[in-house]
Amino acid sequence: MRDMKKRLEMQKRGERKEFKSPGLIKLKLLFTRSYVPFWLWFGGTISGICLIYLLFSIFSFYQKAGVVVVVGVFIFTLSLSLFHFYPKFLSGKYLALLAILLLVTALIGRIVILLPQIPDVFVPIAFLSIFLSLFFNLFISSFVLSVLSILFVLVSGRFELLPVLFSGGMIGAYGASVIHHRTDITRIGLWVGLTNLASVIGIGLIGNFSLQKIAVWGLWGIGSGIFSSILITVSLPYFETYFGITTDIRLLELTDLNHPLLRRLAIEAPGTYHHSILVATLAAAAAEAVGANPLLARVGAYYHDIGKITRPHFFFENVRIEGEGDNSHLRVNPNLSSKIILSHVKDGLELARIYRLPKVVVDIIAEHHGTSLIAYFYRKALLEKRGKGSVEESSFRYPGPKPRSKESAIVMLADSVEADSRFSSGKSHKGIESQIKRVINNKLKDNQLDETDLTLRDLNRIAKAFTRVMAGLSHTRGRYPEEMLKGGGEINQNQQYVERKSSHIIS
Structure with a gap:
């Protein structure tokens, strides 16, 4: 922008x-x-x-x-x-x-x-x-x-x-x-x-x-x-x-889910692995819609969070929540939590160097958060201070750089949309579309898209592509009488409530 x-x-x-x-x-x-x-x-x-x-x-x-x-x-x-x-x-x-x-x-x-x-x-x-x-x-x-x-x-x-x-x-x-x-x-x-x-x-x-x-x-x-x-x-x-x-042959080789790095991600950070697969589906659809490279967008999405392999238990998609004690961030202060979350980009770049990923993929890893604010821990730090000191916002922002290519910006948006979708299972088509546009607008207002060539028309097409994919992924299964008699519906509701609470700290 x-x-x-x-x-x-x-x-x-x-x-x-x-x-x-x-x-x-x-x-x-x-x-x-x-x-x-x-x-x-x-x-x-x-x-x-x-x-x-x-x-x-x-x-x-x-x-x-x-x-x-x-x-x-x-x-x-x-x-x-x-x-x-x-x-x-x-x-x-x-x-x-x-x-x-x-x-x-x-x-x-x-x-x-x-x-x-x-x-x-x-x-x-x-x-x-x-x-x-x-x-x-x-x-x-x-x-x-x-x-x-x-x-x-x-x-x-x-x-x-x-x-x-x-x-x-x-x-x-x-x-x-x-x-x-x-x-x-x-x-x-x-x-x-x-x-x-x-x-x-x-x-x-x-x-x-x-x-x-x-x-x-x-x-x-x-x-x-x-x-x-x-x-x-x-x-x-x-x-x-x-x-x-980077040729398409090289990118196609990296889409192989048996790639050593993706296998490590699947074993050591399974939640992040499945998140990356969903982000790749969103990114490829959006890239196709705006004339970007869908293959590069898909590959970048597969590898964008590989840095979470280093400390997987600090990212909630990798933790099976059984109680408040399972939240590793409850045992550390917001500043340390923020540093741990921020470090996954640096760790990802190091892994990319070790596994010799091409530069176009490395750029997506470095840029997929831009200079975004880790809002949850920033607000938590403000609440702990309660006027007794100042909190530097820069300490809770990613170092950047901001996305400079269409594919990098699309991966950023897809990552945020997929993460935000964990708050809203079961929404209508209009509700999903409204939520996706809100996520995109927030990135736009935060100036994260300033260095890309995406136009407002492109963003509208991206939103529509995301909506089609998310609407297909968020379909609900009809409840059977036996499940309702056994209380299955209540169990599902409780499980959704826990999952929503656990997803407040995303990336």
Whole structure:
């Protein structure tokens, strides 16, 4: 909700957000504090690809000039696409990764072209298309694949290669956009190889190739797909680590409930574990509603409270309340209770470091409470003082930072909504909706959403998504006559009363 009032005023006046031109954008160099202008990346990438293709070539001057023009137009149109449709990819790490992938693919292709004993059909262009689909998206992968396929054909002079390169690369790009595990990359490589084989057979029949030539090219085409998958399997972890980019494959791996950290959470803090599962359901639904990343929201929700593993008995969802004596906080003063509650974020960050969770998940762990106030213990401290001293509110607030991404803000709201729902089992649909909007409004009034890009319309959609999920979770079972005769209804009411009392101290 950054500068909410200012943005609302701009909307009323019909003003639009101003964008800088691509030439004015400065890119932060990887692993440094230096910045370079966008045009330098643009020119450097063009120069690198051109040098690779023109080095040791027998092209005439005009042919070399043509390659430079083709590469320049390609990089220019790619830059425009990124700037207008995918501005999030204009960061230094994404553009550095893109430049490296383009140069590596161009270099491998050039080596294949220079070696007469290797058919040009072996060019592993699927390596690039799969990588781009994993780190960027299917559209960018398809666009780059189309242009590079044409460029390879122009440089090699073998126009019959175009369907082989394009079809195999597209199968790789699409397969990478729907895979769930790293082991699936090998299967994609095999599909790419089979697609190459089919394309070779097709162009062989059209061009009246000999059976031997079709067989040789087909085998090299299969080898190209397998070689691409091997390259990706080996290099993907390094690219993820050094560029700090989390792929959907990594996030999908973290959704496995058998992950060691989630298994610890389920065993050592079972109440927190079930709370996290419910928060994940809420967060994924809300992220889908506002166009955020539902997978990241779900993963962030799974791990947002892992710090409670350290002292699980101080969080009431992990304690079976049998009497007032079971409340660990009754034995300590409000200040100490507050420090214990606050520490679960720091403990979570330490566990995230030990288990090597990706940065996007670590950010959600750090931000899911923002700078919220632990109201219960703050009020309890005020009551104990009773005018005999001051109580610093800052001591009862989380250190932050506030949520800076949509997914982080959604997890914060989902966490608060799920915790607050423990006070109100059995409410009507309107009652649930009213309660959810009250929770969201409280976060908004407390300025916890100031650093996110969520709009008021987004918050309304989030509230509706939460309401749908909570209405489904809070349905009640009809009471049977036998239960009422045995006093089951009264027992259930007493149990709900105890649970409501125990949930006043939440997180």
